[in-house]
Amino acid sequence: MSSSQHQSPTPPALIDLQAEFDRIVGPDNVLADEAGRRAYAHDRLPFANFCERQGRLAGVLPRLVLRPGTADEVQAIVKTARRLGVQLIPYGSGSGVLGGAIPISAEVTVDLRRLGRIVSIDPGDAMVTVQAGMNGAALEAELNAQGYSTGHLPQSIEISTVGGWAACRGGGQASSRYGKIEDIVIGLKAVLPDGTAITVRPLARRATGPSIRDILVGSEGTLGIITELTMRIWKLPEVEHGVVLAFPSVPAALNAAREIMQAELRPMVARIYDSTESRDRTQGMAEFQDRPILAIYVFGGRAPLVAAEQQMAMEICALHGAMEAGPGPYEHWRKNRYVALSTPWQKAGYFSDTIEITGNWTALPAMFEAMGTAARAICPDVHFGAHWSHIYAEGACQYMTVRLPPMEHEKALLLHARLWQAIEDLALDHGGSIAHHHGVGVFRNGWIARELGGALPMLQQIKDVLDPGNLMNPGKLGLRSPEGAVVVGHVNSAPSRQEP
DSSP states (O other): OOGGGOOOOOOTTHHHHHHHHHHHHOGGGEEOSHHHHHTTSOOSOHHHHHHHHTTOOSSOOOSOEEOOOSHHHHHHHHHHHHHHTOOEEEESSSOOSSSTTOOSSOOEEEEOTTSOSEEEEETTTTEEEEETTOBHHHHHHHHHHTTEEOSOOOTTGGGOBHHHHHHTTOOOTTHHHHOOHHHHEEEEEEEOTTSOEEEEOOOSOOOSSSOHHHHHTTOTTSSOEEEEEEEEOEEOOSEEEEEEEEESOHHHHHHHHHHHHHTTOOOSEEEEEOHHHHHHHSTTOGGGSSOOEEEEEEEEESHHHHHHHHHHHHHHHHHTTOEEEOSHHHHHHHHHTTOOTHHHHHHTTOEEEEEEEEEETTTHHHHHHHHHHHHHHHOTTOEEEEEEEEEOSSEEEEEEEEEEOSOOHHHHHHHHHHHHHHHHHHHHHTTOBSOSSSOOTTTTHHHHHHHHTTHHHHHHHHHHHHOTTOOBSTTOTTOOOOTTOOOOSOTTOOOSOOOO
């Protein structure tokens, strides 16, 4: 039986369980009806969308959905769940694309969006404290009104929460300058699986053992529920200047990006597109006739610094054969930077997905070529395109779109499984990481043993000590699944190499 055909089990004593949580959050904040629960049965995992087109669930329905309004209520929920042996899934806005919020064992979903306000803004120490359920765009708008920014601007900003950013170790479009979320979060509050509330105080730096913050940032709800975050904030740039460049080849554009970052320049945004993704964005532009690779850089900050950084960066780009072009592609990107480009394709019956990996500069060109070759060998009609949108001194994120044309559902799922297997295996073959900012969820479980090697048993041991009942988002992040849990993904399509 396909995982998408599993039906939600009927839990015992559902009414009694509902009454337990009614007392904590109030009856109006406990959803028990099927329609209310169904809205929480999936996130934006493309595989789940493919299943939904067939009238199926990728996982199961949550037993209940709870909507706490305070951190104390979250703590009470966790303590009650531990007493009753009930599994919990923390839920932000369901914007994840790896199935991290999908129930696989009749868990209770905890929707944190009522914890949705700014606690304090501290310009003197350059930080903001915010509840975990606050919408990302609402937070950014309030900061902007006071002349600040988080520096964290993911494409999903309008449909994601701050807690979700941290739980999935997310990355924003300005990460090359400000860092990913793990670089921006400096403090947090959370409820551990036994109901203990902990605080990591926001300080510039400390040397007091391993980072407790980093045990929770990226834990995807498996080690506790984050209720509050303190993050760095930055003054809004005095000026922002976008530059469009035409490069002769992908290696030339990547080498220029490497030299820019290793020269200690920090563009706010850097985006390099392969020929497939460049083509649609540069039609009719003469500069791209002989230089088919599009790159967009954005420099921001104080005017003198912007001028200096841009000048130095453009000198580096010119040495790699780049030519400056008109602003059209930059203006189009700026207008559409928060639009989910895969949604219209999925609605039209295509099997569209994205896969982002991390590679070092010396490995990226060969990795890119190998992945494109493998994808086209699996399906000659596949759309395979890539761009590099987060660059660092050591390497970059390679973000790929794979899109299969409309076809018979089961055939498409087989090809989709093979594409994922080839691309993730090749990332590891070339020394890269299987994920840059989307996280693991449940869909990347098959590659975690090879990614983490001997550290995966250590992570499981931490989970077992903190959560001996395996009650916090079980089966995610490559950790142990509950007995009888459904498999979300492609049955019989595990990667070919599980161990390092």
